[in-house]
Amino acid sequence: MSLWQIITKEIRHRKLSFALGVVAIWAAVGCLVGELTLLRLHDLNTQRILQEKMAETEAEMAKLEDDYRKITKKLGFNVLILPADQKLTDFHVEGVVTKYMPNRYVDQLAHAKNLTIRHLLPTLQEKILWPERNLRIILAGTRGEVTQVSGPRREPMMIAVPPGTMVVGFDIWRTLNLAPGDKVQLMGETFQISRCHKQRGNTDDGTVWIDLEQAQRLLKKPNEINAILALKCHCLGGSIDSIREQVRAILPDTQVIEFTEKVIPRAEARNRAKTAAITAMQAEKKHRDQMRQEKEATAAWLIPMVLIGAIVWIAILTLNNVRERTSEIGILCAIGLKSERILFVFLMRAALMGAIGALGGLVTALVVMTFSGEAQLGLTGTVKLFSGPSMLLTLLFAPLIAVLAGWVPSLWAARQDPAAVLREE
Numbered sequence: 001m002s003l004w005q006i007i008t009k010e011i012r013h014r015k016l017s018f019a020l021g022v023v024a025i026w027a028a029v030g031c032l033v034g035e036l037t038l039l040r041l042h043d044l045n046t047q048r049i050l051q052e053k054m055a056e057t058e059a060e061m062a063k064l065e066d067d068y069r070k071i072t073k074k075l076g077f078n079v080l081i082l083p084a085d086q087k088l089t090d091f092h093v094e095g096v097v098t099k100y101m102p103n104r105y106v107d108q109l110a111h112a113k114n115l116t117i118r119h120l121l122p123t124l125q126e127k128i129l130w131p132e133r134n135l136r137i138i139l140a141g142t143r144g145e146v147t148q149v150s151g152p153r154r155e156p157m158m159i160a161v162p163p164g165t166m167v168v169g170f171d172i173w174r175t176l177n178l179a180p181g182d183k184v185q186l187m188g189e190t191f192q193i194s195r196c197h198k199q200r201g202n203t204d205d206g207t208v209w210i211d212l213e214q215a216q217r218l219l220k221k222p223n224e225i226n227a228i229l230a231l232k233c234h235c236l237g238g239s240i241d242s243i244r245e246q247v248r249a250i251l252p253d254t255q256v257i258e259f260t261e262k263v264i265p266r267a268e269a270r271n272r273a274k275t276a277a278i279t280a281m282q283a284e285k286k287h288r289d290q291m292r293q294e295k296e297a298t299a300a301w302l303i304p305m306v307l308i309g310a311i312v313w314i315a316i317l318t319l320n321n322v323r324e325r326t327s328e329i330g331i332l333c334a335i336g337l338k339s340e341r342i343l344f345v346f347l348m349r350a351a352l353m354g355a356i357g358a359l360g361g362l363v364t365a366l367v368v369m370t371f372s373g374e375a376q377l378g379l380t381g382t383v384k385l386f387s388g389p390s391m392l393l394t395l396l397f398a399p400l401i402a403v404l405a406g407w408v409p410s411l412w413a414a415r416q417d418p419a420a421v422l423r424e425e
Helices: 003-013 015-075 088-094 104-110 170-176 212-218 240-250 260-324 326-334 339-371 378-386 389-405 407-414 418-424
Strands: 079-083 117-130 135-142 165-168 183-186 189-196 207-211 227-232 254-258
Touching: 003 015, 015 260, 015 339, 015 389, 079 240, 104 117, 104 227, 104 240, 117 212, 117 240, 135 170, 135 212, 165 170, 170 189, 207 212, 240 254, 260 339, 260 389, 339 389, 389 407
Parallel strands: 135 207, 165 189
Antiparallel strands: 079 227, 079 254, 117 135, 117 227, 165 207, 183 189
């Protein structure tokens, strides 16, 4: 009779004992694989959640950036380009520019590439006495925004004033009792009121806007302007220092000032939104890390307990099996079966327990993870989750543990003296 036949008969003769050993390994492997897989799944879910959060944050930041862009447009222009010889103290005191620059400057900016200012608006402003109404006003001429050659087309922030029309500030139309549609004389020319602004609380309330060419003719400043308004781009390279360098490279005899009261709120709001998004990401990661630590803590005591229980259980089953079959072992030794082969029989029986239990534990863990809803990956995704060297090591490790658990009882059985055993019988 071959050794494999002896092993097979041994298993059939003690089916319950063998089955109980398989169940012990089955439970241990299922527990081990389940816990390790849950930890791996947690890491994958954490990565997925953080990636989704990051995508949501980027989308939200893009939406907020668009909102800030619209808000900034409502706040108005925040960059002013002036002639280099214009004294800023005079500008702040008088409220208007007294120096001039060529009309072509705005066209040069419009044709420049990679410029981080948008919505270029050339203007010509002077304080004058409205002779027909005996009222001091700021006369502003504008041709409307100049379209930049490079970059996407943008909706203008300020609509051009058509020739022959006039836009008046709040204090002026209220003082003179003007309304849209009225016709007025200004320095000998006739204009029709196209719009009356609401109160703005700044120099705009005392300003009259007309077409740039008409203003240049009335003020005797042909082809001249004294300011270019623009909107600072809140982007990489959009700092005021960078803008100054860009503009001076194109127009050396100019200077750039920034209306910080319009820039700072937008930057602060954007930074607050970015900080809030980063804080939310950090909180989510911290929460996921805490969850993983809890799972690791559970695995740290559960897995060793189950493994130790399985080892002890297999050792007890093997010892009982050896005791119950003492006489059979003695007979086998008496007919010439060497102790090494007897040891091999019992150890192989334990190894088969481990192999069958390991396979069953893996399959059980796979089925439980697939249908429990924990993974939410489906069968294919769960199989991928279980694949890898760790699963192969589990299949090899379980039989080894079973062999080690049954080693001492099996060794004791193999070293029995057949004469002593038969005398006892």
